[in-house]
Amino acid sequence: MWLNELKREGRALVREEKFEKGQERPEMDFGLQLDDREGKQAVISVVEQLGETCKKILILFYYENLPMKDIVGATNFENEQVVRNKKYKCLKQLEQLLEANPTLKETLKNLLHG
Amino acid sequence: MDNFTYTDDELLVRYIDGELDKEAQVKVEERLATDTVFNNSYEGLLISKEAVRQYGLKQKVSVIHKQMMQEQMAPVRQIGSGKKFLRYSLSIAATLVLLAGSLMLYNFFTLSADKVFNLKYQSYNLATARSNETKESHIVKAYREKNFLEVTKLFDAGTDKSNEAIFLAGIAALEVNNNAKAINNFRMVLAANQQLKQKLFNDEAEYYLALTYIRNADYDFALELLYKIRVDQNHSYNKSVTAKLLRQLKMLKWR
Numbered sequence: 401m402w403l404n405e406l407k408r409e410g411r412a413l414v415r416e417e418k419f420e421k422g423q424e425r426p427e428m429d430f431g432l433q434l435d436d437r438e439g440k441q442a443v444i445s446v447v448e449q450l451g452e453t454c455k456k457i458l459i460l461f462y463y464e465n466l467p468m469k470d471i472v473g474a475t476n477f478e479n480e481q482v483v484r485n486k487k488y489k490c491l492k493q494l495e496q497l498l499e500a501n502p503t504l505k506e507t508l509k510n511l512l513h514g
Numbered sequence: 515m516d517n518f519t520y521t522d523d524e525l526l527v528r529y530i531d532g533e534l535d536k537e538a539q540v541k542v543e544e545r546l547a548t549d550t551v552f553n554n555s556y557e558g559l560l561i562s563k564e565a566v567r568q569y570g571l572k573q574k575v576s577v578i579h580k581q582m583m584q585e586q587m588a589p590v591r592q593i594g595s596g597k598k599f600l601r602y603s604l605s606i607a608a609t610l611v612l613l614a615g616s617l618m619l620y621n622f623f624t625l626s627a628d629k630v631f632n633l634k635y636q637s638y639n640l641a642t643a644r645s646n647e648t649k650e651s652h653i654v655k656a657y658r659e660k661n662f663l664e665v666t667k668l669f670d671a672g673t674d675k676s677n678e679a680i681f682l683a684g685i686a687a688l689e690v691n692n693n694a695k696a697i698n699n700f701r702m703v704l705a706a707n708q709q710l711k712q713k714l715f716n717d718e719a720e721y722y723l724a725l726t727y728i729r730n731a732d733y734d735f736a737l738e739l740l741y742k743i744r745v746d747q748n749h750s751y752n753k754s755v756t757a758k759l760l761r762q763l764k765m766l767k768w769r
Contacts, residue, residue: 447569463570494562
């Protein structure tokens, strides 16, 4: 039982470390977070409108900061250029979706500029 | 900058992604400072990128939260009474094995030639004289009085070289910690018996010689004699040679 408890605590520690690391990302300034529930939900609902591939590419590139060659490996695309083109289209699509949601766009704009 | 022609948006995305060379970057920045439409497009793309970051963060927090909840909700495994009994039995058995092992190790490391000798050695007692019919020798008298130095002195100076005198002088040497002299005397008794085909003080000499060998750390000689005594059911000291004694000697020899 104590062994299981130790393992559980170990996992919790790893998880916390992972979380801490996530927080330490230079891009992830927690001062620039959506702190209201509505705003968070709005972001989710807008991004969720993108296809799975789009979400994956954008998250891997802009959130996980993976290089293009790694994203090629993580997706079924032929080469980096194809992924780059796809990413551009996805970002444009997201931009259009945000255009349709001016409140959210304004919130994000405020976050962006502190 | 490469030779491809990009749309404004493509150019801005490459600028945001840090893929432009220095010269192209400067050009974009100059244009951003002056061209409002270009600047608005840039702003729109930056906001989209920010939306992706916020979404990624939310997803990550959600995954971690889910994982944490799963761990907290994990059912505690119930152990059946049979398994519980088995577990306790194994714990007790392991403890006993550990204790026995520790005891064996303690015995092994604290065992010494002197310890084994002292456990087995008892002063040799002469039979009580029943009458004055037989006149006792000076050596025997001195031995009865436990005057071991006098026994040695009388033996060395005197002419009494009977097996009894040799043996008692051997015991006296043993009592004053003179192993070499004791060994010599006991062997003299055995040699005389072998030569004269008699058994006078033979069993006594064998047993005390074995004990003297132990104290002298001559374990091989001691073991040889003790095995001989142990297999001889009629030997006077047969019962004194126990399996424990032989085991202890083997341990000493091995160590």
